[in-house]
Amino acid sequence: MTELTNLTIATALEGLKNKDFTATELTQAHIAAVESARDLNCFITETPEIALKQANEADARYNAGTALALDGIPIGMKDLFCTEGVKTTAASKILGNFVPTYESTVSQKLWNAGCTMLGKLNLDEFAMGSANTTSAFGNVINPWKPNDGSNADLVPGGSSGGSSAAVAAQLCLGATGTDTGGSIRQPAAFTGICGIKPTYGRCSRWGIVAFASSLDQAGAFARTTEDCALLLNAMCGHDPKDSTSSRQDVPDFTATLNDDLKGKKIGIPKEYRVDGMPDEIEKIWSQGMEWLKDQGAEIVDVSLPHTKYALPTYYIIAPAECSSNLARYDGVRYGLRETGDDLRDMYELTRAEGFGEEVQRRIMIGTYVLSAGYYDAYYIKAQKVRRLITEDFDKAFEQCEALLTPTAPSSAFAIGENDDDPIKMYLNDVFTVPTSMAGLPGMSVPAGLDSRGLPLGLQIICKAWDEQTVFNVARGIEKAANFTAKPQILGLSRAA
């Protein structure tokens, strides 16, 4: 029984079907794990009663032979997805007591597929951050420890840091995330798990607290490629309530999961070899190329000339959209309200008290770049460069079917590091942001450990709507890398 938290989604579904264990047992094992790992601070809200009720219903369906696609699979929900009757905070004080009266489309789809909800996962406030250190509910601790004897607490990446840490620490079999500039892929890389951001428009944004509407996209975390595909199957699909949601058919990503990479052309963008990139990142990247070559893939050099401008473009567009998206947090209809002498006082005090430092900084940047006299120089300029970035990818995909890059320029760093220099923090997303700007599907798979024993990820990027090739190439890497390392805390708890 102790090994129930060590399963993959695929093997858990097998076990449930074979009645090796019940959904209730599976969920109970994970609830126990969540409780024992509270010091990681993965969850903002735990919902064991809901999970057990859902598990009970799943068991009834297994008994009746009417089990759903993901029936009885315990997952965590990033606390950016509105969940009916369950506090949804976006890790912000301003929504600290907000209880939605509605359920986001993506979370509803997961419940419709039979998943059980262990709770709401911690994140950077309003998903703005790369280390999960901006949460109003405290930082999340990466379950991995460096082997340098420092025993330092590391960040789990961000913004979906609660999600990555919880899946890596085996508190849940999978988790949802959202990715605006790398918020799924970078934390997946920092915690040694898989994370996929599908094409912009694949998952409905309805009911997800918005950060930057033209970039935000929901996705999944799990410990294997196949598990990510299983989760994504349930999450994708057109939603008439989201005008940017795609009407493209959603294939069954697991049915056609195929790791035969013979003859596949894999592009290596030369601009991703950035100055000061650690040797170890360079090494794992080369290793990835070798693995793919060994499986019959052809490696081609491609160029994405505007790569270096993606990050500055992002830091205009995302704050601009966020400054407007976060205007609704004004203390009138929900959320925190500070009393003031008059309306203006109320607004300014509420927002100053309710938003954390990083969020305020981004609102300020966004407000400034949209304001009279600066709009053309910043915002329009950024939109033009965004087009160039997108066109770079279009051209590259004339030469190859997938791109292979490192996911992040480093492994997980210590909590507190990079905190006082926003630019240094932003550079974490240097490899993930271009994909977001172009709205393309991207995934991080664990590829190995660095010299400090910390996981490193590789990123696969494909054309719009081609998540299938993303999964297939990821599967190839996964097979070759045979990444079996586990975070140290699992060893510790098992020994205890």
Add this chain to the structure above:
Amino acid sequence: MAQLIKGETGEWEMVIGLEVHAQVTANSKLFSGASIEFGAAPNTHVSLVDAAMPGMLPVLNEYVVEQAVKTGYGLNAQVNQTSVFARKNYFYPDLPQGYQISQYDQPIVGTGKIEIDLPDGSVKEVGITRLRLEQDTGKSVHDMHPSKSYVDLNRSGSALMEIVSEPDIRGPEEAVAYISKLRMILQYLGTCNGNMDEGSMRADVNISVRKPGDEFGTRAEVKNVNSLKAVHQAIMFEAQRQIEIIEDGGEVDQETRLWDPNKLETRALRSKEDAHDYRYFPDPDLLPLELTDELMERIKSTLPELPDEKKHRFMESFGLSTYDASVLIAEQSRAAFFETVAEKAGDAKLAANWVINELLGALNKAEKDLNETPVSAEQLGQLVARIKDNTISGKIAKDVFAEMMETSKDADSIIDEKGLKQVTDTGAIEAIIDQVLAANPSQVETYKGGNEKLLGFFVGQVMKASQGKANPAMVNEILKKKLDG
């Protein structure tokens, strides 16, 4: 028609542009499925989208788009095949999103023009700058609590057409004529009910003053001008205010002012501390709106006859005066009523007279609308036809009409019952004339002596003797023959 104002330093001209917000006739809101029905309990016609709950997204109402396109064609305007929704960012409690979804530099409708009819019968063209589709705000209620304002979001998210005119308007009469014409066009199209009392149509007035021929002066925007009367009053007040400032050596501030309908004055908005920087940018929750050729063609081909077209047709095919035509087309139902009367009567000009002077006059007196008329268009047409075919005289017709208004009976049955049929039998008329001449020998003598003015006297006597039924033309003719012969 441009009305000048006499100041201490000479005459001043008003330069006015109007921004009209017209609520689009539809069932549901611009971006949500909540009802737009007027008068509901507070915060009931509100969806989670309208309340801007976290994670809520806008989905565009296709019918509202069609309504805007229709209106564009009705304003003789350029309809843009691609338009873009943009966010206008500002904070106010009745603006739940913290931004209004509107349109900015790529509106759905571009430049157009309409003709306005002025009280002196002249016609003037006023340019339309653009039409934007946008969300309405909610409503703040300030007088229910001593220290709080209450917010009702029922109106929040309803679709508005913001229709902006060029600064072509030169006085309050023209402004009123412009709004009336615009309202008429929207009502003809069925795209706005034009109800100013319920706020379905609201106007902001941009006004400046100048010496005729000078450059435009600095303008003030006057908001909250919500009736035709208020438009007139606000313009006159604001023009006078600006003239006084300039004549006293001061300068007009470019500012937003509020019309106070109780104090009958404009005053600066206190919230002007926020020299507005709306930070417009394309709404990333919505893609550009692309109109198909089919949609544009379909709407164009199903456009009703518009007021000006109708007016011109009435003038050209029926020979009506500009004034008569303008009165008749003021409402679509009135124009249709008139056309039925004209058809039945066989004489459009006579029909126009009867509709305007008799029927509308009588209804007005009775404080009734045309749709409450006791005399139907067919009935009135029959009455007019009886004048036309000489069955009764115009004078008798008025009596018949009065009776019709009382009883809703047909003209023919009243004429029959009361034996009002005109006497057109020459013999009968001659007999009456002979009687009259015999009874007035001295007048006959005077007439023959050269005083031909007395003819009228004889006609009157004959008509009196025939109880008004003798055909006046015949009476004239026979009388003349007898007296002169």
Add this chain to the structure above:
Amino acid sequence: MSLSREDVQKVAGLARLRMTDSQLDEMAPKLNSILGFVEQLSEVETDNVEPLSNVARSTLSLRKDEVNDGECRDKVLANAPEAEEGFYAVPKVVE
């Protein structure tokens, strides 16, 4: 372009964020460092490039004009800091 303390104050006003003097002092250099970072976009030649505002690869979908939402005042007011008589209540606004 570099933001002065007064500029920062003005932007904070537009964004409705109350800032203390020391917050303003801290904010200015951080904003300037970010703006300095994004400044590098000026190197990119964009004269004939159309701005791209959305990467959703589809056309806007519209909805039918049907009343199928609203009539849920309880939900609308459920999280309100202050609601009275069916309204949201805020400090009095003087116009």
